[in-house]
Amino acid sequence: AQKVTQAQTEISVVEKEDVTLDCVYETRDTTYYLFWYKQPPSGELVFLIRRNSFDEQNEISGRYSWNFQKSTSSFNFTITASQVVDSAVYFCALLGSGSRLTFGEGTQLTVNP
Amino acid sequence: EAGVVQSPRYKIIEKKQPVAFWCNPISGHNTLYWYLQNLGQGPELLIRYENEEAVDDSQLPKDRFSAERLKGVDSTLKIQPAELGDSAVYLCASSLGPPDTQYFGPGTRLTVL
Numbered sequence: 001a002q003k004v005t006q007a008q009t010e011i012s013v014v015e016k017e018d019v020t021l022d023c024v025y026e027t028r029d030t031t032y033y034l035f036w037y038k039q040p041p042s043g044e045l046v047f048l049i050r051r052n053s054f055d056e057q058n059e060i061s062g063r064y065s066w067n068f069q070k071s072t073s074s075f076n077f078t079i080t081a082s083q084v085v086d087s088a089v090y091f092c093a094l095l096g097s098g099s100r101l102t103f104g105e106g107t108q109l110t111v112n113p
Numbered sequence: 114e115a116g117v118v119q120s121p122r123y124k125i126i127e128k129k130q131p132v133a134f135w136c137n138p139i140s141g142h143n144t145l146y147w148y149l150q151n152l153g154q155g156p157e158l159l160i161r162y163e164n165e166e167a168v169d170d171s172q173l174p175k176d177r178f179s180a181e182r183l184k185g186v187d188s189t190l191k192i193q194p195a196e197l198g199d200s201a202v203y204l205c206a207s208s209l210g211p212p213d214t215q216y217f218g219p220g221t222r223l224t225v226l
Contacts, residue, residue, distance in 0.1 A: 035214070042219065043222070044220065045217035047214055047215075052212075091156075093155070095211065095212050099161070099211035100158055101158065
């Protein structure tokens, strides 16, 4: 069975602060894929990043960065210099051998001006 | 390139009424997914199509839910009769096939009174 845990239900920061969203996963598969999606108030799930289990290289895309650590089964997401437009619900998800995408419960991020 | 299209965006019905949701996937995506998202939770898979074939419908409540994907492109998800507990957001996604990234539509927010 697969499981994704996002322990932070809600995070509130002030604009320009850095913020890290935690994601811990469980799977027995040796090959799997991890994703982050953003869900703004409009409701659409926006794809942010995908990593496979054999690539632990951290990734940076503008103000976004991701830290993948197999040793701790974590795939954390950091937003540097947060902006009001970053306010959304962020979901971490896992795709294993069963081809079913398992989502965490999401973290509601609020960036205040 | 056009994204996943869903309609309607919002639907309000009375309990015991039927309702249908429509989805048009990204062009060239053979795999189509329907998800259910309850308030404050991550999406959960209802059904996955590979072309016209439903390859994973184990989570679909077949007593009242049905889906079809004629000609392997557009898909319709139906609920008959609707119950109060069906109030949720119904998301459609498409991909080139597992483990490719799933891209989501804007969703249909259903309210059952």
